[in-house]
Amino acid sequence: MTGLVYKEWKQNRLFILSMILCGTAPLLALLLMRGALPDTGDTPLRIGGLITGFLAAGALQMLVLRGDDRRQWSYWITATPDGYKGFLRVKYEMVFAMIVLLLFSLQFTDMLYCAVAADTEKTEIAQISGAAVLLGFVQILFRAIDIPFFYRFGSKKGSFIKLICVVAFVIFLVALILLNADHLNNIIDTGREIFTGYNSSLILSAGLVVCTALYYLSYRITCKLYLKGAEQYDH
Amino acid sequence: MTTKKENAKRLGIYLLIVFLFISLPFIFRSLINESNTAYFIIYYLFSFSPAIASLITRAVTGEGYRDMKLHLNLRGNFRWYLLAFGLPLICFTAAFILPVVFSGHTEWLGGFTFRNVLSCIFTLAALSAVQSIGLLGEELGWRGYMNQKMEPLFGTAGTCLLGGIVWSLWHLPMDMAVYNDGEGALPDLLMMCGGRMVMLTCFGTFLLWLTKKTDSIFPAVIGHYMFNESQRTLADLLWQGNIPENAASDAVAGVSDFLPMIIIAAVFIALLLRDSKKAAEPSFIRNRP
Numbered sequence: 001m002t003g004l005v006y007k008e009w010k011q012n013r014l015f016i017l018s019m020i021l022c023g024t025a026p027l028l029a030l031l032l033m034r035g036a037l038p039d040t041g042d043t044p045l046r047i048g049g050l051i052t053g054f055l056a057a058g059a060l061q062m063l064v065l066r067g068d069d070r071r072q073w074s075y076w077i078t079a080t081p082d083g084y085k086g087f088l089r090v091k092y093e094m095v096f097a098m099i100v101l102l103l104f105s106l107q108f109t110d111m112l113y114c115a116v117a118a119d120t121e122k123t124e125i126a127q128i129s130g131a132a133v134l135l136g137f138v139q140i141l142f143r144a145i146d147i148p149f150f151y152r153f154g155s156k157k158g159s160f161i162k163l164i165c166v167v168a169f170v171i172f173l174v175a176l177i178l179l180n181a182d183h184l185n186n187i188i189d190t191g192r193e194i195f196t197g198y199n200s201s202l203i204l205s206a207g208l209v210v211c212t213a214l215y216y217l218s219y220r221i222t223c224k225l226y227l228k229g230a231e232q233y234d235h
Numbered sequence: 236m237t238t239k240k241e242n243a244k245r246l247g248i249y250l251l252i253v254f255l256f257i258s259l260p261f262i263f264r265s266l267i268n269e270s271n272t273a274y275f276i277i278y279y280l281f282s283f284s285p286a287i288a289s290l291i292t293r294a295v296t297g298e299g300y301r302d303m304k305l306h307l308n309l310r311g312n313f314r315w316y317l318l319a320f321g322l323p324l325i326c327f328t329a330a331f332i333l334p335v336v337f338s339g340h341t342e343w344l345g346g347f348t349f350r351n352v353l354s355c356i357f358t359l360a361a362l363s364a365v366q367s368i369g370l371l372g373e374e375l376g377w378r379g380y381m382n383q384k385m386e387p388l389f390g391t392a393g394t395c396l397l398g399g400i401v402w403s404l405w406h407l408p409m410d411m412a413v414y415n416d417g418e419g420a421l422p423d424l425l426m427m428c429g430g431r432m433v434m435l436t437c438f439g440t441f442l443l444w445l446t447k448k449t450d451s452i453f454p455a456v457i458g459h460y461m462f463n464e465s466q467r468t469l470a471d472l473l474w475q476g477n478i479p480e481n482a483a484s485d486a487v488a489g490v491s492d493f494l495p496m497i498i499i500a501a502v503f504i505a506l507l508l509r510d511s512k513k514a515a516e517p518s519f520i521r522n523r524p
Contacts, residue, residue, distance in 0.1 A: 001306065002306070005306070089309075089310075093307060099365070100365050100368050101368075103365055103366070103368075104368050104369065108279070111275060112272070112275060112276075114271075115271040115272045115274070115275040116271075116272050118271040119270055119271050119272050133362070133365070133366070136365055137361065137365075140365075199350075201354045201358075202350050202353060202354040202357070205353075205354045205355075205357035205358040205361065206354075206357050208357065208358065208361030208362070209357045209360050209361050211361070212360075212361055212364055
C-alpha cells in the first residue's frame with residue numbers, strides 16, 4: 001500500500017499541491033478583479049473566486065485519474081498483492097484528501113482575509129467558510145458520481161455517457177414537472193413544509209452524511225465495475 | 236534498534252523545539268494584542284508546532300520520516316474510527332447531562348430534542364471527516380512522535396502521564412491569554428490549567444491506545460476533533476434550554492465533569508498495559524491456543 005501511495009504522490013503531487021492554490025482563489029479574485037469591478041463589494045468578488053476555485057479544483061481532481069484507463073495497467077495492478085481494490089482505495093483516499101486540503105486552504109485564506117480586514121478597519125467583513133464547507137460536500141458528491149463512470153467506460157467515453165445520463169435525468173425532471181403542472185403548487189407547498197427552519201438543519205446535516213456515505217458507496221461500485229471496464233479500454 | 240540514549244536525545248530535541256514554540260505567544264504578546272493578522276499567523280504557527288517540531292527533529296537527528304503513522308489503515312479498523320467518534324461524545328454527554336439530571340433540573344434540557352440531537356450527531360459525523368485535518372498539526376507530534384519516543388524510556392503508564400502533562404502545558408499560552416487580558420484571577424487560571432491537565436492526561440490515554448491499535452494517527456485526529464467539538468455542541472444544546480441566569484454553577488460543573496474521563500483513562504490504561512504485557516511475552520506463549 002505504501003508503494004501505491006508513493007506512486008500517486010510522485011505522479012500527482014503537483015495536482016495535489018495545486019489544491020492549496022485553488023483555496024486562495026477568493027483572495028486572488030479580490031486582488032485581480034478589484035480594478036476591473038470597482039463598484040462590486042468584496043464579498044461578491046470573494047464568492048465568485050470561491051466558486052471558480054471549486055470548479056478549477058474539481059477539474060484538477062479528475063486529472064489525477066488520467067492515464068488509469070489503460071488495459072495493461074489494469075491487468076498489472078490486478079495481479080499485485082494489493083490488487084485493483086487497493087489501487088482504487090488509494091485513488092479514492094487521495095481525491096478525498098485533495099478536497100480536504102482545498103477546504104483547509106480556503107478556510108485558512110478566509111480567516112487570514114478577515115484578520116487583515118479587521119486590522120485595516122474594513123466595515124465589510126464576512127466569512128465565506130460556511131459556504132465553502134457546503135460546496136466541499138457537493139464536490140464529494142460529484143466525485144462520487146464521476147469516478148465510477150471514468151473507470152467503467154474510460155476517460156472519453158465515460159464523460160460522454162455521464163453527460164447523456166445527466167441530460168436524461170434533467171429531461172425526466174422537466175417531464176415530471178410538466179406532467180404534474182396542475183399539482184405543482186401542492187408539490188411546492190409540500191417542499192416548503194419539509195424544508196421549514198425547524199427541519200432544515202436536520203435535512204442539511206443528514207445530506208452531508210449522505211454525501212460522505214455515497215462516496216464510500218461509489219468506491220464499492222467502482223470495485224465491482226473496474227474489471228468489466230478494463231476489458232473495454234481502448235488501449 | 237534505537238537505544239534509550241538515542242530516544243532520550245530525540246525526545247529532548249523535540250520537547251525543546253515545542254517549548255520554543257510555546258514561548259512565541261509570550262514573546263510577541265504586544266504584537267498579538269495590537270494586530271489581528273499577527274495573532275492569526277502566530278496562532279496557526281503555534282497550533283501546528285507539535286507537527287513542525289517532529290519534522291524538524293526527524294531532519295536534525297537524521298532518523299528520517301518513516302513510521303509517521305500517516306496511513307489511514309481503514310481496513311479492519313473502521314470500528315476504532317467509530318469509537319474515536321463516539322466515545323468523546325458519550326463521555327461529554329454524560330459530563331454535561333448527568334449533573335443537570337441529578338440536580339433535578341431536567342427542564343434545563345429543553346434543547347436536547349430528538350431532532351436537535353440527531354442533527355448535531357450528523358453534523359459532527361460529516362464535519363469530523365473533512366474538518367478534523369487541522370488537528371493533524373498536533374497529533375503528528377504528540378501521538379505520531381512524542382509518545383513513540385517516550386514509551387521505551389518511561390513505560391506505557393509513564394508515557395500516558397508525562398505525555399498528558401506535556402500536552403496540557405503546551406496549552407498554557409491559551410490559558411495565560413485570558414489571564415493576561417485581565418479577564419480571570421490567578422486561582423481561576425490555576426483551576427483551569429489543573430482541570431485541563433487532568434482531562435488531557437486521561438484523554439491522551441485513549442488516543443495513545445487508538446494510535447497503537449490502528450497504527451495510524453487519524454483515529455486520534457478524529458478523537459481529538461470530537462473532544463473539542465462535542466463540548467462546544469453540547470454546550471450549545473444546553474444553552475438552548477431554559478437555564479435561568481442565576482443558575483447554580485455547581486449544578487452544571489464539578490467533579491462529574493472529570494468522572495467519565497477518569498473512567499476512560501482507567502479502562503484504556505488497563506488495555507494498554509495488557510497489550511504491553513502480551514507484546515513482552517515470547518511468541519510461543521503468545522500464540523498458544
